[in-house]
Amino acid sequence: MSGAGKRQRLALRIAAVPMGLLALSCLYPIFFAINNAFKTRDDYMRDRFGLATQPTFDNFVQAWSRAHLNEYFLNSVIATLGAVILLMVVSSMAGFALASLRFPYRRFLFAVILSSLMIPVQVVLVPFMRTMLALNLVNTHIGLILSYTAFFLPFSVYMMTAFYSGLPRELIEAARIDGAKLLQVWWHVMLPLGMPALVTLAILNTLSCWNDILISLLVMQKHRTLMVGISALKGQYSDQIPLFTSGIVIAAAPIVVLYILFQRRIVSGIAVGAVKG
């Protein structure tokens, strides 16, 4: 007994070494970015890896206003928020229909959605751009919101369909007998019951939209989103690493806050998806 316990403890200790290294390799760049974001230019020149000796908010102020991150930030917020809300509404409705309603070609439709999951974005870029141009949606927030929705929808629909398939049919039937119309069933029953999966999706989609560069580079050529703006910073201010890292910190902050707020729901939500899906 005690021998087995000892051996187990030893195994844990040995496993802790690579895990620790892994954690370090994730954490160090974050530390590097935050640390340098507070350095003055001279401070950085003198010692890239040391701690900031005269911490300053100058970089943040400059990045925010002079490098137009404020503008980009707003663009990102609008596009992300719009797309995430639209994605939740549409995927919840589509998941409800695909999982619970009987209509012709339902399976075929689901297969089409599934197969679109397997097509990489790059493959459809040309027809996508043509469509956006034809619809006059380039350089508009609506255009970016619709693009994000289109690209991230298949996975969201797939996940909501899987989630709703696990709910008992009788709930919908009870609501129908209670006199709820289809949209009311969705609003009063499916939407609240889908919340665990929807919250997970909202977070995953927020990450995808917020971190996207490719799509927004194409659609928002005039008004940059934050990630595009930051990438541009790298080119424009390549000699100003502190300014650049402060931009990175600004871009990452909302995601970190989101994660801290929803930590528990992210974990349980992903678990829900795993079990039901």
Place this chain on the structure above:
Amino acid sequence: MARVELKQVSKSFGSTDVIRDVSLSIEEGEFAVFVGPSGCGKSTLLRMIAGLEETSEGEIFIGGDDVTDEEPADRGVSMVFQSYALYPHMTVADNMSFGLRMAHRPKAEIKDKVERAAKILQLEEYLQRKPAQLSGGQRQRVAIGRAIVRDPKVFLFDEPLSNLDAELRVQMRVELAKLHRVLGNTMIYVTHDQTEALTMADRIVVLRSGRIEQIGTPGSLYQDPDNAFVAGFIGSPRMNFLTATALAGGRLAVGGREMDSPAQATLEPGRKLQLGLRPEHLDQNEGIDLEATVEFVEAMGSTSYVHATLATGETIIAERRSSQPRTGDKIILHFAPASARLFGDDGERFR
């Protein structure tokens, strides 16, 4: 309150016929029970009445109106599901009031009706709880409450008690029967449990493979079954079936004995038959005697059921109210010929 009438309804899923040409009418205020083995189509028939399944053929009338193509909500029915199907994210009060809210009834009326139903079902203390915080029996009552508040013409129950433990089931059986007396609505109740059917029904509809085998009061189904299936399905322990052979002059040979046929029908000598004997009718002191060897005794307290083998090798179950034999004993089972029921080998009843 309303009469429910089915006219030659059929239902098929793809190429499988689940309900075949069912016609029946359930009177206003009647408590009707659909009973039959699992998979015979009871739920499907109930769901057709509710409007949750489309009717492939035939017509359904509720309160004189043809509702065959109506939406579930427009049929004036409430349904209680086996799984209860309570909305998990709503409180008990919200669950019960959902239908009224969908119908945009005034707030005062909703409150009043929910409170009245909660009182009848003793749920007043639980109105603000979520279903997950309730016991199985309480959830069951909420589901019934949700059905009551809408004041439907017809209540539909699909095996509402089968998720409860035995004790609670008996208790709820009594409560449902009381509820029916208080409310007086037409009720259609589906179960695979013949005891529930016998104890609760005004009238029982026995189904097998999507067809009606017999409709009648519990007493008439028990006393006067139309066929061997109904005779075997209704009653517990089930009826014994012994092979019998018709003899000349209205006599029968059964279990090595001869007896007068309990049926008037003339049967050609040599015809193979089944004689149905209920366990409780084998506890007489005189009549036809069958010698049997006790295999096993099921003691039930006030009575016991003896599983025995006849000289012919057939097994038989007999009730013993006074004496309690032991395994291996030789006993004589007496029955009155009039208590026996005679069936053809295809199950058809001879009267």
